[in-house]
Amino acid sequence: MNKEASKQKSLPFFGIGKVLPYLRKYKKALVGMILGSLVGCLVDIGVPMFQRYALNHFIGEGTLDTIVWFVILYLTLICGAALFNYISAVCCMNIEVGVDRDLRNKAFNHLQTLSFSYYNQNSVGYIHSRVMSDTQRIGSLVSWTVLEFLWQIGYVVGAVVVMFATNARLALLVVAVLPLTVLLFSLFQARLTKANREIRELNSKITGNFNEGITGARTIKTLVIENKMEGSFVEDTASMRRKSVGAARLRGLFAVTMNFASSLALAVVLWKGGVIAKTQIGTFSMFMSYAQGMMEPVRWIVDAISDLITTQVNIERLTKLLETKPDVNDTDEVVALYGDSFEPKRENWEPIRGDIRFEDVSFQYPDGDEKILEHFDLDIPFGTNVAIVGETGAGKSTLANLICRFYEPTEGKVLIDGKDARERSQLWLHSAIGYVLQTPHLFSGTVRENLLYGNPKATEEQIDKALELVSAKEVVEKLEKGLDTDVGEGGDMLSTGEKQLISFARAILADPRILVLDEATASVDTITEQKIQTAIDTIIHGRTSIVIAHRLSTVRNADVILVVKDGKIVERGRHEELMRKRGVYYRLYTRQYEDEATYSVLG
Ligand SMILES: Nc1ncnc2c1ncn2[C@@H]1O[C@H](COP(=O)(O)OP(=O)(O)OP(=O)(O)O)[C@@H](O)[C@H]1O
Ligand SMILES: [Mg+2]
Structure with a gap:
């Protein structure tokens, strides 16, 4: 928050320039909005003139000769104003919703191109509010705020012009009161801004707690800290209520004081100025309307400037997101040859074989x-079947991440088919790799839809075969609607093991040359695991496979087992060789074996 506060001190109009390009698409709506606001303020300026005429002519002179024309004209004016108000509101809404949507789409598309590391460094809540609330605020700034701004400024300028044209001396006196209003306003404004900022900060704290309360609901329940969480939530909302009521009071007091003080000042000026006696009643009433009417724009403009300053923070945060360059990036030459994810040039893609080489890699x-x-x-x-084993935090997933180019080496190279991975596009590589993550993720939709992400053209038989291969067929059959069962957001309606099996089947459907399985069987029972093990043994033929496993019994058949410790390979070889060596692998294996034996005896 401090960072934001200091940012608020920079120039208020600075950020707007970045939003202007998004308005280009809405030229017609902009014209409608500007026209509407100008007509609107002309009407606002016109109404007191009608009043003046009516009072001076019909009452002052006591004649009704022009009353019919007066009524017709007045009604036309009011109806015209209503029509233009409607047009400008529709245009405004179009701009607001359109800019909001464009920004959201752009942010969403951009988020797809960002690397793993962006998501590590920025929380879901942070990204969510960039995409949802910042865009909304910017949308409303470029529509409603601009409309109001033009209207209010137009009103002040128009009113001043009419007043000077009618009675310069009286106009001068009325205008002389304005600086007083501005002064009074600035005094209040400082306190109001502070109160508003406190409320905003509290609000984001409450939203944060609320998010945490939802996403961490299960953890909260298991830790039995509901009371504590609820306590702090109640405390925050109570303080929010106190602060909001305080701010509302301040605002009310402010409005009353402003009206009272400015009317009083105006009265004194007019009285001492000695112009009342010489002025017609209608003219005087018109001046009073303008004087009162100008308080609101002055208040609004000062208010809008402070609003603009806060919206600038939204603009900055959103543009920062849009300008974030992914850590893993295809160079221009690569994009020119291989295309990007939106326009892949598949015709230029070399068929992948599946050799992987780490060359002096530091990461x-x-x-x-x-x-x-x-x-x-x-x-x-x-074609090699590699198993990577090692303790938690040894760097196994890191190796998988580098092979998949989710990250790039800090130094050295990862070569795919003898060529630095960076010399070809990410999409080329990803379309050839099947990856089952340690934390499996499914998309909302049905099981079938999820499987088809692996290969959109897969036939029923292929789907069936893939499911059978990973022993997921029974799992799917048990589901209420089989393949057409909805899996919920992120696949959360399924167990982790089930998710793992489905994402395994999805990877197989893609028929990749390289298969990376990061603890792909960590969350399934021993029987399923054995079945999957058989499946792995079958499907790895004709592919390069990297299998990361905690349970060492599952990697006995690997062509080569790498034992990783602190980012280094401490042992490598086949199961039997490593067992004979009686080193790290032997110790890991026997310990696990003993643990499992003890567990089964106890169980
Ligand atoms: N996104 C990240 N940012 C910073 N450090 C990370 C990140 N991911 C992992 N690390 C660190 O890198 C080291 C290796 O992590 P890695 O995930 O590769 O371990 P692992 O062998 O897969 O462990 P596990 O068996 O628990 O999955 C750990 O010390 C971890 O703290
Ligand atoms: Mg891991």
Whole structure:
């Protein structure tokens, strides 16, 4: 929040320039909005003139000769104003909704191109509010705020012109009161802004807690800290209520004081100025209307400026997101040859074979403070079945991330088919890799839709075969509507094991040359695991596969087992060789074996 507060001190109009390009699409609506607001303020200026005429002519002179024309003209004016109000409101709405949608789409598309690391560094809540609330505020700024701004400024200018044209001396006296209003307003404004800022800060704290309360609901329940969470929530909302009521009081007091003080000042000026006696009643009434009418624009404009300053923060945050460059980026030459995700040039893609090589790779996570890999070398020729084992935090998933180019090496290269991965597009690589994540993710939709993400052209038989291969067929059959069962947001209606099986089937449907399984069977029972193990043994033929496993019994058949510790390969070889060696792998294996034996005895 402090960061935001300091940003608010910079120039208020600075950020707007970045939003202007988004208005280009809405030229017609802009014209309608501007025209509507100008007509609107002309009517506002015109009404007191009618009043003046009526009072001076019909009452002052006591004649009704022009009353018919007066009524016709007045009604025309009012009806015209209503029509223009309607037009400008519709245009305004179009701009607001349109700009909001364009910004959201752009932000959403841009988010798809950002790397893993962006999502590590920015919380879902943060990204969500950039895409949802910042865009909304900007949309309403460029529509309603601009409309109101033109209207209010137009009113002040028009009223001043009419007043000077009617009676320059009286006009001068009325205008002389304006600075007083501005002064009074600025005094209140400072306190109001402070109160509003406090309310906003509290509000975002409450929203944050609320989000946490929802996303962490299960953890909160298991830790039995509902009371504590509820306590702090209640405290925050109570303080929010206190502050909001305080601010509302301040605002009320402010309006009353403003009206009273400015009317009083106006009365004194007019009285001392000695012009009342010489002025017709109608003219005087018109001046009074203008004087009162000008208080609101003055208040509004000062208010709008402070609003603009806060919206600038929204603009800055959103443009920062839109300007964030992904850490993993295809160079211009690569895009020119291979295309990007929106326009892939598949005709230029070389068929992938599946050789993977790490050459003197050092790696550090963008927000990490130590090197996970240092001068790491590894050669995985096509068709090899590699198993990576090691303790938690050893760097196994990191290796998988680098192979998939979710991250790029800080130094050195990862070669795919003998060529630096960076020399080809990410899409080329990703379309050839099947990856089952440690934390599986499904999209909302049905099981079938999720499977088709792997291969949109898959036939019923292919789907059936893939499910059978990973023993997911029974799982799907058990579901209420089979393949057409909705899996819920992120697949949350399924168990983690079920999600893992479905994402496994999805990876197989894609028929990839390289298969990366990061603890793909961590959440399924031993029987299913054994079935999957058989499946893995079948499907890895003709592919390069990297299998990361905690349970060592599952990797016994691997062509080569790499034992990783602190980002280094400490042992490598086949199961039997490593067991004979009696080193790290042997110790890991026997310990696990003993644990499992104890567990089954106890169980
Ligand atoms: N996104 C990240 N940003 C910063 N550091 C990370 C990130 N992901 C992992 N690390 C760090 O890198 C190291 C290796 O993590 P990695 O996920 O590769 O371990 P792992 O061997 O897969 O462990 P596990 O068996 O628990 O899955 C850890 O010390 C971890 O703290
Ligand atoms: Mg891992």
